[in-house]
Amino acid sequence: MRTTISHEFVDTIPDHLDDGVVYISIPYATAVHRCCCGCGHEVVTPLHPRQWSLTFDGESISLTPSIGNWSFPCRSHYWVRTGRVHRAHSFTDAEIADLRIDQRAELLDHFERPAGSVPEEAAPLAESWWKRLAQWLGRRFR
Numbered sequence: 001m002r003t004t005i006s007h008e009f010v011d012t013i014p015d016h017l018d019d020g021v022v023y024i025s026i027p028y029a030t031a032v033h034r035c036c037c038g039c040g041h042e043v044v045t046p047l048h049p050r051q052w053s054l055t056f057d058g059e060s061i062s063l064t065p066s067i068g069n070w071s072f073p074c075r076s077h078y079w080v081r082t083g084r085v086h087r088a089h090s091f092t093d094a095e096i097a098d099l100r101i102d103q104r105a106e107l108l109d110h111f112e113r114p115a116g117s118v119p120e121e122a123a124p125l126a127e128s129w130w131k132r133l134a135q136w137l138g139r140r141f142r
C-alpha cells in the first residue's frame, strides 16, 4: 500500500493512469486513480454531495469519505488525506453486501442523469466519457 498520493487536474481523464496520482476532472465532477494497494484497478470517485467531496488546500488533496474498493479482489479500504494514504479497516462480507446495495442505487442515480452536470461544449467528449464510466461501473457491480 502506498502512503502518499499526488494529484493532477485534467479536463478529461487520460487513457493511461499513473500509479499514485488522483486525476481530477472538474467539468465531469469526477476523480479517478489507480487503487493505492498497487493492484492497478481504476477507482472512480464521482464528486457529488451524496458521493465524494474533494478538498484542495493549494498543495494537496483530500477525498471524503474513505475509498472502499470492496468490489476488487484486494478489498482495500483507505482514506486520502492531504496527499497521504491512510489504511482503514478491511471490509467484512456483510459490510460489502450492504455497501453494494447502497452504492449501486446512488451511482446509478448519479450517472443516469449526466446531462445537467456537463457543459454543452463538452457534449461530444462527454458521450464517450460517460460510456467509459458506465463500463467501469459495470465492472464494479458484476
Ligand SMILES: [Zn+2]
Binding pocket: 035, 036, 037, 038, 039, 040, 041, 069, 072, 074, 075, 076
Ligand atoms: Zn487494490
